[in-house]
Amino acid sequence: MKKQPHFIPALHFHWLTRWYDPMMRCLFPESGTKAALIAQAHIQPGQIVLDAGCGTGTLTMLIKQTEPGAIVYGLDVDPQVLDIARRKDGQQAGEAIILQQGTATCLPYPDGSFDRVFTSLMLHHLTRQDKQQMLREAFRVLKPGGELHIADFGKPHDFVMWLISLMMRWFEEIHDHILGRLPAFIMDAGFHPVEETAQHRTLVGTIALYRASKPMKND
Ligand SMILES: C[S@@+](CC[C@H](N)C(=O)[O-])C[C@H]1O[C@@H](n2cnc3c(N)ncnc32)[C@H](O)[C@@H]1O
Known part of the structure; x- marks a missing residue:
């Protein structure tokens, strides 16, 4: 039998995965953050x-709904969370997204x-080494002029977010995010320019949005 790679599941424990969507709806300004991330990407038909x-494909499906003319892939390492995404996608009207199992540190695309x-x-589920590897993989699979769009824990942007960060920094692999190291990791992978475009206040701390471009070949 093929051995599953080690990974941190959506809600840290496998047995909580089926509660991911209800938890996100209650505790997190999910729709606003995801809509803002999609809006900053200006996706065009055919892209x-x-x-x-x-994960459960909420962002993936929202991308497809926002630009039905785009071809949209979703990839996750966890077969359990992908089952939830497939069930949700099956309930949607219109053209489906393409869901695949695989690890973001070794993307199965040319x-x-x-x-x-x-x-x-x-x-924030990946070790520092794996974050850096994932960002190199994102750079590799993007076309020249393509863009990377990230929503994840960022440096606290006010006092309340800083207080929350004192606790959150010990959770999963969040430490480097709270110290504001993500933009440097993105740049080290070859992206330029790298911008922090927004900071969202949440019950678990600052969620930052980033936009990074893969330079055109002659840049
Ligand atoms: C907190 S969930 C986020 C899901 C979704 N992107 C969202 O915004 O709601 C983190 C997801 O990352 C996935 N994950 C963790 N390590 C991974 C890896 N190495 N490659 C691909 N997916 C991974 C987990 O299985 C989980 O579904």
């Missing part, structure tokens, strides 16, 4: 888009496959 670490890569709330 090919990847949502890496897609170089230059995508116009946009998204990743939402996944990087």
Whole structure:
């Protein structure tokens, strides 16, 4: 039998995965953050888009609803969370998204496959080394001029968020995010420019949005 790679599931424990969507709806300004991330990407009809670490597929499906002319892939390492995404996608009207199992640190796609890569709330599940590897993989699979769009824990942007961060920094692999190291990791992967575009207040701390471009070949 093929051995599953080690990973941190959507709500930290496998037995909580089926509660991911209800938890997110109650505790997190999910729809606003995801809509803002999609809006900043200006996706055009015909573009090919990847949502890496897609979880239950909420963002993936929202991308497809926002731009039905885009070809949208969702990838996650966890077969259990992908089952939930497939059930949700089956209930939607219209053209489906393409859901695949795989790890974001070794993306199963050729170089230059995508116009946009998204990743939402996944990087804080990865060790520092794996974050850096995932960002290199995102760079590899993007076309020149393509863009990476990230929503994840960021440096606290006010006093209340800083107080929350004192506790959250010890959770999963959040430490580097709270110290504001993510933009440097994104730049080290080859992206330029890298911008923090927004900071959202949540019950678990600052969620920052980032936009990063893969330079055109002659830039
Ligand atoms: C907190 S959930 C976020 C899900 C979704 N992107 C969202 O915004 O709601 C994190 C997801 O990352 C996935 N994940 C963790 N490590 C991964 C890896 N190495 N490759 C791909 N997905 C991974 C988990 O299985 C989980 O579904």
